[in-house]
Amino acid sequence: MKISIVGTGYVGLVTGAGLADLGNKVVCLDIDREKIAKLNQGITPFYEKGLEELVKRNSKAHRLFFTNSLEEGIRDSEIIFIAVGTPSRKDGEADLSQVIQVAEDLSKVMQGYRIIVVKSTVPVGTFELIRKVLSKNKKEGIDFDIVSNPEFLREGDAVYDFFHPTRIIIGVEKGKEKVALILKELLRPLNSPFIQTSIINAQMIKYTSNVFLASRISFINEIANICEKVGADIVEVVKGMSFDKRLGDGYLRAGIGFGGPCLIKDLKALIKMSEEYSYQAQHLKSILEKNEHQVKYTVLKLRKLLGEVLYGKVIGVLGLTFKPGTNDVRNSLSLKIIEDLQKGGAKIRAYDPQGMKEAKNVLSNVCFCQDAYEACKGSDALLVLTAWDEFKHLELNRLKKELNSPILIDGVNLFDPGQMRSLGFIYRGVGR
Ligand code: NAD
Numbered sequence: 001m002k003i004s005i006v007g008t009g010y011v012g013l014v015t016g017a018g019l020a021d022l023g024n025k026v027v028c029l030d031i032d033r034e035k036i037a038k039l040n041q042g043i044t045p046f047y048e049k050g051l052e053e054l055v056k057r058n059s060k061a062h063r064l065f066f067t068n069s070l071e072e073g074i075r076d077s078e079i080i081f082i083a084v085g086t087p088s089r090k091d092g093e094a095d096l097s098q099v100i101q102v103a104e105d106l107s108k109v110m111q112g113y114r115i116i117v118v119k120s121t122v123p124v125g126t127f128e129l130i131r132k133v134l135s136k137n138k139k140e141g142i143d144f145d146i147v148s149n150p151e152f153l154r155e156g157d158a159v160y161d162f163f164h165p166t167r168i169i170i171g172v173e174k175g176k177e178k179v180a181l182i183l184k185e186l187l188r189p190l191n192s193p194f195i196q197t198s199i200i201n202a203q204m205i206k207y208t209s210n211v212f213l214a215s216r217i218s219f220i221n222e223i224a225n226i227c228e229k230v231g232a233d234i235v236e237v238v239k240g241m242s243f244d245k246r247l248g249d250g251y252l253r254a255g256i257g258f259g260g261p262c263l264i265k266d267l268k269a270l271i272k273m274s275e276e277y278s279y280q281a282q283h284l285k286s287i288l289e290k291n292e293h294q295v296k297y298t299v300l301k302l303r304k305l306l307g308e309v310l311y312g313k314v315i316g317v318l319g320l321t322f323k324p325g326t327n328d329v330r331n332s333l334s335l336k337i338i339e340d341l342q343k344g345g346a347k348i349r350a351y352d353p354q355g356m357k358e359a360k361n362v363l364s365n366v367c368f369c370q371d372a373y374e375a376c377k378g379s380d381a382l383l384v385l386t387a388w389d390e391f392k393h394l395e396l397n398r399l400k401k402e403l404n405s406p407i408l409i410d411g412v413n414l415f416d417p418g419q420m421r422s423l424g425f426i427y428r429g430v431g432r
Contacts, residue, residue, distance in 0.1 A: 001186055003027070004077040006102050007084035008035060008066065010158060010261075010328070011119055011151050013044075014051060015083060018162035020058035022189050027065045029073040039066040047327040047354045050159040071109040079186065080106065083119040083151070087261075092268030094123050103130045107137035110144065115179055117147045121206050121266055123273045127199050145179045147172055148199045150206035155260065156325025165192040171202025207273075210266040211284060216251040217258045218290035224254035224431025225297065234431030235413060254431040256385060256411040257294040259333040260322035264291070295333050298411055299340050301428055302381055305407050310344030314404065316379035317348055318372050319386025319412070321355035329358040334385035337411075338363060351375040353390050373402050381407035387414050396423050 001024045005016040008030040016028040030036050035045045042059065044052040058064035067073045074080055084098035099120055106116070118130070127146055134144060148171030153161035168187050172180045180196050187194075197205070224234040234254045242249035258264065267288055274281040306313055322332040329335055332355075338348050342365065351369045352359060360368060369375040372391065376382055376399050384391055391414055400406050400423060408420065410429045420427035 001025075001079060002077045003079050003081065003186075004029060004074045005081045005083055006030075006070070006073075006106075007082060007098070007120070008032075008039065009083065009085060010046065010048070010155055011153065012081070012083035013039075013046075013055070014048065014153060014158045014162050015081060015119065015151070017051065017054045017058055017064055018159070019186070020061075020064035021054060022186075023063070024186070025063055025065075025076075026058075027067060027073045027077065029067055029070055031068065033068055036066045036068050048155065048158050049325060054159055070105050074106070074109065074114070075111070077114065079115045079117060079182070081117045081119050081149075085261075086120050086122055086265075086269075088265040088268050091272065093272040094121070094126075094265070094269040096122060096126055096129070099126065100129065100133055103133040104137065107134045110134075110138055110142050113143045115145050115147060115182060117149045117183065119149055119151045121150060121210075121262070121269075122203065123207075123269055124200055124203050125273075125276075126203075145172075145176055146199075147176075147179055147183055148202035149183065150202055152206075152209065155328055156323055163190065165190055167193050167195055169202045169205050170194060170196045171199040172196065173199060207266055207270045210263055211270055211287070213251045214258050214263040214267050214291070215283075215287045217253075217255075217263075218287045218294075220252045220254050221257060221294045221430070222290055225294075227431040232431075233417075237431075253387075254413060255294075255387075256298050256333045256337065256430070257291040259331045259336070261328060261330040264288070264331050295336050295340070298337055298383075298409065299344075302341075302383065302407075302409050303344075305409070305426060305428070306381060310341060310346040313346045313380045314378055315341055315346045315348055316375040316377075316382040316403070317350040318352070318375060318382065318384045318391055319388060320350060320352035320359040321386050324386055324388040327354040327358050329355050329362060332359075332386075335359060335362055337383065337385060338366065349375045349377070349379055352386065353388050373398060376402035378402075378404050380404050381409065383409045383411060384414055385411045387412040396420070396425075400424060 003019050003024050003026045005012045005028045008028040016026045020026040038045050044055055082102050086094045089095045150169055170180045170183055227234045238252045241247045271281050271284050320334050321329055349367045349369055351372050356368050372394050407426045413429045417429050
């Protein structure tokens with residue numbers, strides 16, 4: 001099939017390259033000129049395991065193309081995917097301006113019938129808005145159908161997730177079974193269960209899934225803090241729980257909280273959306289509050305070990321991205337913690353295997369280091385805030401030697417507390 005993807009970000013590029021690999025002809029579009037220029041030179045604009053190879057292979061096979069021109073990009077396509085960003089506005093509501101802009105632009109250049117598939121995470125009510133905008137400007141006689149096909153890929157495993165989706169949700173309007181069939185035909189090679197439902201259900205499935213994952217993290221962090229008080233070990237507690245299939249162990253890793261481009265924003269958007277429908281989502285609010293509290297709690301732990309004084313202290317930070325396997329620092333709690341420490345007067349030495357460039361665009365007055373050892377040099381404490389594999393293999397004695405004082409706050413429970421203490425670290429994990 002001939003496909004266009006509008007928005008060549010984490011979701012758009014992975015989806016585009018993946019669909020091309022299934023044998024489709026795909027054009028990926030973006031307004032970002034630098035991004036498209038890079039892609040046309042064979043450079044992948046962000047780090048994601050396996051993506052560069054996938055993009056190169058399909059570009060070479062003339063199945064995958066990149067352009068800034070919407071008119072050119074959708075000329076021959078049968079299906080148009082919208083995968084632009086839906087970030088949080090200041091009040092937490094989803095900012096739909098990118099989606100609406102795409103609808104407006106599409107309405108001006110569509111030359112014939114198109115199926116428009118919305119991959120971006122958008123609140124209930126958005127489809128009516130998109131339909132209105134598309135209908136307002138489109139040329140007479142040109143028709144379209146809209147489908148909701150929310151995305152569930154995980155950054156860091158995005159390519160794997162494209163080829164092995166846990167489920168494919170297809171939200172269509174009543175009487176549009178034919179449209180759902182076309183999309184199923186396109187995605188059938190992925191061998192995944194299809195759930196065909198209404199557009200509203202599809203939207204709620206996406207929000208509920210993300211918010212439920214967030215709730216598991218906030219829940220386990222709450223229990224972890226209790227474990228610290230009573231002298232239990234959260235890792236053992238979760239292990240003991242996980243044998244029960246009803247509980248499992250997914251998203252039950254205690255830590256500094258959940259960050260990244262989706263969980264916080266989708267949680268806020270669902271809270272806002274509920275308010276618009278005159279419902280106060282108390283439980284959802286408490287998930288968010290717990291997450292904010294966990295960041296403060298991490299800083300508090302460090303303060304305690306430093307005798308309540310942050311001013312003038314040098315803090316080494318390992319990990320800047322919101323999770324390992326990506327260079328994405330959007331809503332990274334590591335950056336939030338760094339900013340809080342800076343407000344208290346601390347100086348930061350930081351290192352991350354992939355996210356240094358991105359963090360430099362957000363943070364100021366940070367000494368960015370070549371490696372973990374350099375980040376420790378002369379530091380009064382070390383914080384480990386992203387669970388990169390690379391950090392598991394560090395020479396711990398060398399790390400300790402570089403530090404001014406052997407204080408280590410392990411915000412992601414990467415190390416074994418017993419081993420760390422026997423090596424002479426003043427070690428604090430989360431919930432153990
Ligand atoms: P992103 O910011 O990485 O990519 C969005 C892209 O859209 C950018 O490259 C931007 O330049 C482009 N864009 C903006 N306006 C445009 C326009 N008018 N025309 C063409 N391109 C335009 O965003 P993302 O992380 O890929 O997320 C996209 C959507 O998917 C969001 O709604 C997000 O919530 C959802 N989602 C994201 C993930 C994830 O892990 N990142 C997972 C599931 C769902």
